[in-house]
Amino acid sequence: MTLNKTMPNTQFLKACNLQTTDHTPIWLMRQAGRYMKEYQAVRKHVKFLDLCKNPELCAEVTLTAREKLSVDAAIIFSDILLIANTLGLEVVFKEPGGPSIINPVRSVKDIDLFKAPDVLNDLSYVFEALKITRKSLPTDISLIGFAGAPFTLACYIIEGGSSTNYNLTKQLMLGDKEFAHKLLTILTDITITYLNEQVKNGADTIQLFDSWVGILSSHNFKELVLPYLIKIRNSMDKSIPFIYFGNGASHLYTQIKNINATVYSIDWRMDLDTAWDILGHDTAIQGNLDPSILLTDFKTIKSEVELIFKLINFRPGFIFNLGHGILPKTPFDNVKYLVDLVHSISK
Ligand code: 1CP
Numbered sequence: 001m002t003l004n005k006t007m008p009n010t011q012f013l014k015a016c017n018l019q020t021t022d023h024t025p026i027w028l029m030r031q032a033g034r035y036m037k038e039y040q041a042v043r044k045h046v047k048f049l050d051l052c053k054n055p056e057l058c059a060e061v062t063l064t065a066r067e068k069l070s071v072d073a074a075i076i077f078s079d080i081l082l083i084a085n086t087l088g089l090e091v092v093f094k095e096p097g098g099p100s101i102i103n104p105v106r107s108v109k110d111i112d113l114f115k116a117p118d119v120l121n122d123l124s125y126v127f128e129a130l131k132i133t134r135k136s137l138p139t140d141i142s143l144i145g146f147a148g149a150p151f152t153l154a155c156y157i158i159e160g161g162s163s164t165n166y167n168l169t170k171q172l173m174l175g176d177k178e179f180a181h182k183l184l185t186i187l188t189d190i191t192i193t194y195l196n197e198q199v200k201n202g203a204d205t206i207q208l209f210d211s212w213v214g215i216l217s218s219h220n221f222k223e224l225v226l227p228y229l230i231k232i233r234n235s236m237d238k239s240i241p242f243i244y245f246g247n248g249a250s251h252l253y254t255q256i257k258n259i260n261a262t263v264y265s266i267d268w269r270m271d272l273d274t275a276w277d278i279l280g281h282d283t284a285i286q287g288n289l290d291p292s293i294l295l296t297d298f299k300t301i302k303s304e305v306e307l308i309f310k311l312i313n314f315r316p317g318f319i320f321n322l323g324h325g326i327l328p329k330t331p332f333d334n335v336k337y338l339v340d341l342v343h344s345i346s347k
Pocket of ligand 1: 028048065162209
């Protein structure tokens with residue numbers, strides 16, 4: 001944790017801690033990616049997984065996106081699925097297509113075949129990338145480490161890749177609670193080691209991505225998923241902001257507030273002021289611009305940004321972001337316009 005002791009209080013960290021800031025900090029989920037020509041240029045020569053496992057290149061991609069956009073935080077370039085390798089699961093990346101897992105997990109027997117996890121060694125390239133990035137990052141800019149939340153990881157691990165409805169995941173997890181708890185316990189434990197090691201290597205903030213949690217009913221979430229999220233949260237140093245992103249999860253907010261996160265990252269489905277009322281004004285909020293707004297034009301972007309500022313009335317503890325990641329077809333100029341606009345309006 002020595003690296004963090006030397007870190008200044010960035011505008012982003014101040015907002016996480018509900019302090020007043022010089023401007024509203026902004027960063028964007030998936031700020032490094034397909035929509036950016038510099039990223040496309042790197043990917044022309046390097047396969048996605050080779051990029052993820054190359055610390056110097058990951059640092060370069062992370063820093064380039066941060067600089068080009070002038071956002072207040074960098075998020076380390078990596079992927080939520082890489083952690084599956086430490087259990088002996090083979091992640092591949094199909095082009096076109098996306099990530100998939102060659103040996104999906106569908107029974108307690110499959111879980112018993114996991115290799116003994118060695119997070120520190122198997123994911124050392126992520127920790128190295130964080131160290132390199134932190135060294136080159138301006139001291140007034142935050143560095144966010146991240147992981148997939150256990151349920152979202154379980155979705156991919158069970159289905160073997162993306163799915164439209166994750167029905168197989170629900171069938172197996174809701175139908176066999178022993179299987180569900182066994183899998184979620186293992187995923188929780190490796191996530192705890194993974195996140196704490198990211199902090200040791202320079203991440204000053206952690207975000208947990210729960211991209212698919214919204215498919216669960218409130219009572220299944222409470223019984224099956226919430227205890228693991230609380231366990232992860234309680235394993236982390238309280239001085240490190242902990243951001244929980246639950247996508248499509250506004251029906252779960254009364255449960256989600258029990259995670260006791262520093263910041264809740266919200267999607268666009270519920271208006272910000274209503275969401276904040278439910279999640280509680282003792283925590284910071286991040287979000288909630290619909291990513292498809294960035295496919296439109298400056299005028300539409302401006303009116304949506306103004307609406308968000310009207311809803312929060314410049315209250316401290318707000319971090320501007322999208323309600324989900326930047327869509328691959330988003331024009332770069334629209335993204336840059338958004339960042340500059342948020343900075344200028346809030347100054
Ligand atoms: O070059 C390419 O086409 C690769 C596209 C890509 C990128 C740029 C993937 C494959 N992953 C990433 C990087 C990534 N993934 C980052 C770091 C970059 C940044 O944010 O600037 C992060 C934070 C993630 C997190 C991630 N991966 C999530 C959670 C956030 C979300 O979008 O919901 C998820 C669900 C994944 C899985 C994944 N990896 C890649 C894709 C295309 C997907 C989604 C697959 C699906 O549709 O379910």
